[in-house]
Amino acid sequence: MPTIQFKLNGAAVSVDAEPDQPLLDVLRGRLGITSPHFGCGAGECGACHVMVDGRAIASCDMPMWSVAEKDVVTLEGIGTAGQPHPLQRAFITEQAMQCGYCVSGILISAAALLRRNPSPSEAEVRTALDRNLCRCGSHNRMVRAVLRAASEMAT
Amino acid sequence: MSAPPTAPKLPVSLITNPRLSSWVRFTGEGRVAISPGKVEIGQGIVTALAQIAADELDVEIGRIEMIRASTAASPNEGVTSGSLSIQQSGRALRHVCAEVRQRFLAAASDRLGVDASLLDVDDGTISGPGNVRTSYWELAGDVSLDHDATTSSVAKPAATRRVTGHSIQRVDIPDKVLARPRFIHDRALPGLVHGRVLRPDISGARLIALDEAAARAVSGLIVIVRDGTFAGVVADSEAAAETALKVLRKDATWSTGEPLPDENDLASFLRNQPVETVIIDSRTAAAADASRTLRRQYTRPYIAHASIAPSCAMALWEGDHVHVWTHSQGVYLLRADLAIVLKLPVENIVVEHMEGAGCYGHNAADDVALDAVLLAKGAGGRPLRVQWSRHDEMSHAPFGAAMAIEIEADLDAGNEIVGWRHTIWSNGHAARPGRAAQPALLAASEIANPYPRMISTNPPAANGGGGDRNSVPLYDFPAWTITSHRLLTMPVRTSALRTLGAQGNVFATESLLDEIAALRGEDPIAFRLRHLRDERARDVISAAARRAGWKPEKRSGIGHGVGFARYKNTGAYCAAIAEIEGTDDIRVRRLTLAVDVGEAINPDGVINQIEGGAIQATSWVLKERVRFDRTRITSTSWTDYPILTFSEVPAVDVEVIQRPEIEPVGAGEAAHGPVTAAIANAVHDCLGVRIRDLPITRDKIIAAMELAS
Numbered sequence: 001m002p003t004i005q006f007k008l009n010g011a012a013v014s015v016d017a018e019p020d021q022p023l024l025d026v027l028r029g030r031l032g033i034t035s036p037h038f039g040c041g042a043g044e045c046g047a048c049h050v051m052v053d054g055r056a057i058a059s060c061d062m063p064m065w066s067v068a069e070k071d072v073v074t075l076e077g078i079g080t081a082g083q084p085h086p087l088q089r090a091f092i093t094e095q096a097m098q099c100g101y102c103v104s105g106i107l108i109s110a111a112a113l114l115r116r117n118p119s120p121s122e123a124e125v126r127t128a129l130d131r132n133l134c135r136c137g138s139h140n141r142m143v144r145a146v147l148r149a150a151s152e153m154a155t
Numbered sequence: 156m157s158a159p160p161t162a163p164k165l166p167v168s169l170i171t172n173p174r175l176s177s178w179v180r181f182t183g184e185g186r187v188a189i190s191p192g193k194v195e196i197g198q199g200i201v202t203a204l205a206q207i208a209a210d211e212l213d214v215e216i217g218r219i220e221m222i223r224a225s226t227a228a229s230p231n232e233g234v235t236s237g238s239l240s241i242q243q244s245g246r247a248l249r250h251v252c253a254e255v256r257q258r259f260l261a262a263a264s265d266r267l268g269v270d271a272s273l274l275d276v277d278d279g280t281i282s283g284p285g286n287v288r289t290s291y292w293e294l295a296g297d298v299s300l301d302h303d304a305t306t307s308s309v310a311k312p313a314a315t316r317r318v319t320g321h322s323i324q325r326v327d328i329p330d331k332v333l334a335r336p337r338f339i340h341d342r343a344l345p346g347l348v349h350g351r352v353l354r355p356d357i358s359g360a361r362l363i364a365l366d367e368a369a370a371r372a373v374s375g376l377i378v379i380v381r382d383g384t385f386a387g388v389v390a391d392s393e394a395a396a397e398t399a400l401k402v403l404r405k406d407a408t409w410s411t412g413e414p415l416p417d418e419n420d421l422a423s424f425l426r427n428q429p430v431e432t433v434i435i436d437s438r439t440a441a442a443a444d445a446s447r448t449l450r451r452q453y454t455r456p457y458i459a460h461a462s463i464a465p466s467c468a469m470a471l472w473e474g475d476h477v478h479v480w481t482h483s484q485g486v487y488l489l490r491a492d493l494a495i496v497l498k499l500p501v502e503n504i505v506v507e508h509m510e511g512a513g514c515y516g517h518n519a520a521d522d523v524a525l526d527a528v529l530l531a532k533g534a535g536g537r538p539l540r541v542q543w544s545r546h547d548e549m550s551h552a553p554f555g556a557a558m559a560i561e562i563e564a565d566l567d568a569g570n571e572i573v574g575w576r577h578t579i580w581s582n583g584h585a586a587r588p589g590r591a592a593q594p595a596l597l598a599a600s601e602i603a604n605p606y607p608r609m610i611s612t613n614p615p616a617a618n619g620g621g622g623d624r625n626s627v628p629l630y631d632f633p634a635w636t637i638t639s640h641r642l643l644t645m646p647v648r649t650s651a652l653r654t655l656g657a658q659g660n661v662f663a664t665e666s667l668l669d670e671i672a673a674l675r676g677e678d679p680i681a682f683r684l685r686h687l688r689d690e691r692a693r694d695v696i697s698a699a700a701r702r703a704g705w706k707p708e709k710r711s712g713i714g715h716g717v718g719f720a721r722y723k724n725t726g727a728y729c730a731a732i733a734e735i736e737g738t739d740d741i742r743v744r745r746l747t748l749a750v751d752v753g754e755a756i757n758p759d760g761v762i763n764q765i766e767g768g769a770i771q772a773t774s775w776v777l778k779e780r781v782r783f784d785r786t787r788i789t790s791t792s793w794t795d796y797p798i799l800t801f802s803e804v805p806a807v808d809v810e811v812i813q814r815p816e817i818e819p820v821g822a823g824e825a826a827h828g829p830v831t832a833a834i835a836n837a838v839h840d841c842l843g844v845r846i847r848d849l850p851i852t853r854d855k856i857i858a859a860m861e862l863a864s
Contacts, residue, residue, distance in 0.1 A: 025394045034341035035334040039463050040545040044793040047463055075334040088332045095324060095759055098767050099197025099513035100331035101338060101464045129801040133793065135463050136197055136513040137770030138763070139804040 006067045008033070009077025019065035024048045026064060027074065035075035035104040039133070046132030049105035050074050056105075056112040056131075075104045078111055087111055090149040091142070098136035106132045110146045119150055163306040168192065168247035172230030173303035175258075178251045179208070181295040185279065187214055190222040191248065192232025193240040195327060196484060197513035198764060198823050200240045202325040203756040207245050210318040211252030211310060213276035214291070221326065225507040226490050234485035234587060236516065236651060237619060238726055238821025241756060245819060254308035255300060262298045263289050313754065313815040320815055322759030327510070339482050339509040340467050340542065347469070348377060350530035350541040351400040352387040352598075354551055356787050358646070359413030361601075362386055366406035373399040378533040383603035387530045389539060415646050415783045422454050422559040425580040430640035435616055435623045440633035443573035445565035449670070453562070453663035455849040457647055457781035458555035459796055464512030465548045466519035470531035471538040476503045477531070481524040482511025488589025489521050493528060495594045496602070515771070517650035519543055519552035521588045522597035529598060549796055550788035551597060554781050555652025556582040556611070558622065558659040562667050570675045572686075575635040577626050577664070582642045583611030584621035584655035595650075610645045614655075619723035625657035625828060628664060629721055630686040647783070654722070654824045658772070661720040661828025662835060662849065669716065669836040670845060679717050679836065680705055691728050691751050691812075692721060698749035698810050699730040712736055713744075714841025718832030720825075727752045727825035728812075731769065733805075733833035735841055739860070740853040743773050743805040743834055750809065750825055753817035761822045766807045768826030774799035775827070776834050780850055 001016045008031065017026050022041075027033040027050070036059050039047030043058035050059045051073040079085030087110050090096070097103050106129060113120055113128040120128065125146045126139075134142070165173070172178070172192065180188045189208045195201045201221040209216040222229065232244055256276065264271040269283040282288040313320075330337045355362070362384040370379055370388065375395025380387050388403060390396035416424035469480040477497070483489045486506040494501045511520060523541050531539040543551075558581040565574030586609045588595040599606045613621025620626070623639040672682035680700050687693050696719050699705075707715055714737075719730040728751040734744045746769045755761045778797050782790035790796040831849070839845050844859035 021394060029392050029394060032343070034336045034343075037338070037340060037464065038542065039465070040793055042545065042792060045463055075332075079333070081329070081333050084333065091332045092324065092328055095322075095328060095763060097328060097331060098199070098763060099463075099510075100328065101197075101462075101512035103331055104334065107332065123802075126801040126804075132801070133463060133798060134801075135461055135515075135771070135798065137767030137774075137804075139770060139799075139801050140766065140807055141763070143801065 004064050004068050006069060007071045009073055017064040020063045022060050023050070023062040023064060023067050024059040027059060033074050033076055037101055037104060046105040046109060047102050049108040049132065051108055051112050054112060054115055056109040075107055078107065085111065086149040086152045087114070087146065090145040090152065094141045094145040094148060096141035096145040097138050102132060102134045106134070106142055113146070114150055114153065119154055122147060165304055165306055166243070166246035166250050168230060168232050168243045169250060169304045172232070175251055175255055175302055175304055176300035177228070177230045178248060179255050179300060181291045185218055185292055187212065187219050188222055189219055189248065190229050191244045192224055192230040193235045193244040194224050194484065194508045195510050196235055199325050199757065199760045200235070201327065202323060203241060203760055204244055204248055205326060206318045206323055206756055207248050208252050210316045211249055212256055212279070214279040216318060216323060218279065223508045224486050225505065226486050227505045227507070231487045234488055236484055238722060238824045241819045241821050245756065249310045250308055251304055253310040254304055257308055258298050259291055259294055262294050266294065319756045320754065320758070320813070322757055337510055338464070339469065339480055339511055340464060342469070342480070342509060344469065344538040346537040348389055348391055348534050348537050348539050349393045349396040350387055350389050350527060350539050351396045352385070352526045352530070352541065353400060353403055353407060354547055355409045355412065357409055357412035358415055358787055360409035360411065362407060363410055364408040365403065367403070369406060370399045370403040373402060377535070379403065380530050380533045382529060383601055383605055385529060385598050385601035387526065389530050389533050412786060413646060415785050418783050421456060421557045422452060425557060425559040425642065429643040430580065431643060433639045435620065435637040435639050436627045437636045438634055443633060444567055445573050446568045447566055449564045449566065449667065451562055451667055451847060453560045453659065453666065453847045455558050455659045455662065457557045457649070458652055458775055458779050459549055459781050459790070460515050460518040460552055460652060461549065461796060461798060462512040462514065462518060465543040465545055466523040466552065467511060467540065467542045468524040468527040469538055469540045470527040472531050472536060475499065477528055479504065479506045479524055479528060480509045481506060481520060482509060482514065483520045483524060484514060484517070485587070485589060488587060489524055492521070492588035492594040492596050492599070493525060496525060496596065496599050497528065516555070516652040517553055517585070517587050519548060521595070522552070525596040525598045546791040549791045553586065553648045553650035556584050556622065556649035558656060560659055560663040562663055564667055564671060566671065570671060572632050572671060573634065575628060575632045577635065578638045578640070579622050579626060579656065579660070580640045580642070581622035581656060582645055582649040583613045584649065584651055585614055586611035586650040608645070610643060611649045613639070613641055619725065620656070622656040624655045624660060624723060625720055626660040627724060629689065629692060629724060631688060632686070654827045657720065657722065657824065658775070658827045658831050661718065662831040665718045665829070665832030666835050666845065666847065669839065678706065683717070683719060692719070694812055695719070695728045695730040695749040695751050698812060699732050699747055702749065702808065702810055703732040703747035705732065712738060712841065714837040714839070716833045716836025716838070716840055718829035718836065720828040722825045726820045727822055729765070729825035729829050731826060731829035731833040733830065733837040735834065735837040737841060739857050741838060741841065741851070741856065742803070743777070745806045745808065746773070746830060746833070747808045748810070748826060748829070749812060750822060751812040751814060752820050752822050754815045754819040755811050755813050756819055758811050758813065761811050762809045764822040765809045765826050768823060769807050769830045770799060770804055772827040772830040773805060773834065776831050776849060776851055778850055
C-alpha cells in the first residue's frame with residue numbers, strides 16, 4: 001500500500017492508501033474529517049465536494065493516486081466558529097438550509113466559485129452550484145447567501 | 156368516568172404523556188432541558204418548539220437545551236409526520252410550560268411572601284415588589300415536576316408572547332455550516348464497525364445460494380451474516396465492508412422474483428387490481444338538470460423520497476439488550492417492530508434519535524435500523540453502523556404511491572357544476588412500523604421464518620386519509636361522491652410520502668376546476684372565490700393573486716395558473732400562482748404563494764417550509780417518476796432519477812398571513828398540491844393543452860399538442 005502525501009486544510013498529511021481508494025473514504029474513515037458527506041458514490045450529487053487545488057471536486061470518486069501533492073480543503077478548513085468564512089456567516093444569516101446534509105458540499109462549491117469569480121451574477125452562482133443537489137428546496141436561500149457573502153467580501 | 160363536554164381538554168400528547176417532568180427539567184447552570192417526542196427531520200421543528208417553551212417559561216431561548224427523542228426517557232408522541240408536530244408537540248409544550256411556570260410562581264410566592272399575582276418572571280428570575288427575587292433554578296429543589304398536567308393551566312395571551320411569532324434563527328444551523336458533526340452518518344462511536352446488506356436487483360427475488368469463500372478473504376472482514384434471504388457483511392472499515400459486499404454480490408444466486416407492472420400504463424394497472432373500496436364522502440342535493448358530464452382521468456407516478464443521504468443506523472448489543480441510533484420519524488414505533496422481530500420485550504431495546512438528511516416521509520430509516528440490529532449481532536459487542544447505497548435507497552425504500560384519479564363533473568346548461576364524482580385507484584399510502592401485529596421493516600420479510608410484506612393501507616379520514624387525502628372538495632358544489640379504491644396487491648412497495656394522496660387529488664380537482672372556469676369564460680380565481688365560503692380560504696387565494704399581480708397581461712410564451720388547497724381540509728391553507736415559460740418544453744419561472752397556518756410560531760421557518768415544498772413539488776411535476784421494467788426498479792441513480800437543479804429552480808415568493816389568535820398547524824405539506832395544480836394550469840394558459848398525466852414532460856406536451864391539432 002503506497003504512502004500518499006498531500007496537504008489537508010493547510011497541513012501536510014501522509015497516509016498509506018490503495019491508489020484507487022476514494023479520497024472521501026480516507027477523509028472520513030481515516031482522517032476524522034466528517035464534513036464531506038457520502039451521497040451517491042458516483043460524483044452525481046455534490047454532497048462530498050472538497051476543494052482540490054482551488055476547484056470543487058467530488059471526493060467520492062476521486063482516487064487517492066490523483067490526490068498526491070495536491071492541496072485539499074474541506075469545510076473544516078474554510079473557517080472556524082471563532083473566525084467563520086463570510087459564506088458560513090451568510091448561510092446562517094439567510095437560514096440557507098433545511099436538513100443541511102448537502103450544505104458542506106455546497107459551501108465548498110461556492111467557496112471555489114468566489115475564488116475564481118469574486119463578484120458572480122445570480123446566474124453564475126446557480127451554474128456553479130448545478131453539480132450540487134438539494135432535496136429540501138433551499139436553493140434560493142443558498143444562492144442569496146452566496147451573493148451576500150460575495151458582496152461582503154467585496155467591501 | 157368521562158369529563159363533562161364543556162371541561163377544558165388536555166392537548167392530545169399530554170393525554171398519553173401527562174407527567175410534567177418528562178417534558179421539562181431545570182438543570183444546573185441556569186439551563187432548561189426540553190424533551191419533545193417529535194424529532195428534527197430537517198424541518199426546523201426543534202427551534203419552533205424551543206420558542207414555545209421559552210415564551211411560556213419566560214426564559215431566553217439560549218438557555219434551552221432540546222433533548223433528542225429516545226425511548227429511554229422521552230414522551231411517546233408517535234411519529235413525526237403529517238405536519239402535526241407544531242399542533243401536537245407545540246400545544247403540549249405550551250400547556251406544560253404554562254403549568255410549570257404557575258407551579259414555580261406558587262413556590263416563589265411562599266418563599267418570598269408575596270402574592271403570586273404580583274410576581275414577574277424575566278429570563279427565569281422571579282421578582283416582585285420590594286426587590287425580592289428568586290429563580291427557577293433556586294426553587295428547582297422545592298418544586299416537584301413529578302405531577303401530571305392538569306387542565307387548569309392557562310397559557311399566555313397571544314399579545315404578550317415575545318418569542319413565538321418571530322423569526323428566531325434555527326438552533327441546528329451553526330453546527331451544519333461550521334463542520335461540527337451532527338448527522339448520524341458523522342457520529343464516531345468508540346470501536347465502531349461497519350455493515351453492508353446484500354439486496355437483490357430483481358424485485359422480490361430471494362437468495363438461493365451464496366458462495367462466501369471469496370468474501371471471507373477480504374482484508375478487514377469480521378463476519379458474514381446470513382439469516383434466510385437476508386445477508387450482509389461486517390467489517391472494520393467502510394471500505395472493507397464495501398469490498399466484501401461487492402465480492403459477495405458476484406457470488407450470489409437469486410430467484411426470479413415477482414413481476415412489476417407496465418410503467419407506461421400505470422392507470423390500467425391501478426384500475427384492474429383487486430381493491431378495497433370505501434365511500435369517503437357524499438353529499439346529495441335535489442336533482443339538478445345536468446346537460447352534460449365531463450369525465451377526466453389524472454395520474455401520478457410512483458415518486459421516490461430521494462433524500463441526499465442514504466439511510467443509516469447504528470446498533471450496539473450488550474447481552475440481550477440492544478441500543479439503536481436512528482433517524483426514524485418514530486422511535487417508539489420502530490422499537491415496537493424491532494421487539495416483534497427480535498422476540499424481545501420492549502424494555503430490552505432503547506431507540507434513540509439522531510439527525511439524518513431531510514426526511515419527506517416513510518423512507519428506509521426504519522429498515523436500515525433493523526439491518527443494523529441484525530448485523531450487530533455479529534459485531535462481537537462493538538457498535539455497528541450500516542449505511543445503504545444510493546442504489547438501494549432508490550430501489551428498496553418505499554415509494555410514494557402511484558395514483559389514477561377519475562373525476563366526473565356534471566354541468567348544467569350554464570356550465571355550473573351540479574354534480575361531482577371523484578374516484579381514486581391507488582395503493583395505500585402508509586405501511587409504517589409499529590402499528591400492526593406484524594412488522595413493516597424490510598428485513599423482517601427476508602429473515603428465516605419471514606413475516607409477510609405488509610400491504611400498505613390508508614389512515615382513516617379522521618386523520619386526513621391516505622389515497623383520499625384532500626379528495627373531498629372545499630368548494631360548495633351541490634352534490635358529490637368521493638370513492639377510494641385501495642389496491643390489495645403491491646408489486647411496487649409504497650408508504651407515506653409527503654402529502655400522501657393530496658398532491659394527486661389537488662392536482663385533479665384544481666385542474667378540472669380550471670377547465671370548467673375556462674369553459675365558462677370565467678376568471679379561474681373569481682370562479683374559485685365564488686365557490687368558497689371559508690374566509691381563510693378566500694384570503695389566501697386573494698393574497699396570492701394580489702401578490703402575483705393577477706392576472707398579468709397575456710404574453711406569448713408565458714402562462715399563469717392557480718392552485719389552492721387546505722391541507723387535509725383541516726390544516727394549513729395555501730394558494731399558489733405559477734408563472735411558466737415555454738413552447739414545447741417548459742420552465743417554471745416564478746411561484747407566488749400565500750399561506751395561513753394560524754399562529755406562525757417562526758414565520759421564516761414557515762416560509763422556508765413553503766419554499767422548500769414548492770420547489771420539491773416543481774421537481775415532482777416536471778421531472779420525477781420512478782422507472783422500472785418488468786423485473787426491477789431501473790431508476791437507481793441521480794442520472795436515472797433526476798431532480799430539479801439550481802439553474803432550474805423557480806423564484807419563490809411567500810406571504811404568510813399571520814393569525815396569532817388561531818392555534819398553529821404545520822406548513823411542511825401545504826404547498827405540494829397547490830403548486831402542482833398551478834403549474835399544470837399555467838401549462839394550459841401558455842400552450843393551450845392540458846396535461847393530466849404527471850410528470851409534465853416535453854414528450855407529453857408534444858403528444859398533447861399533436862392530439863389537439
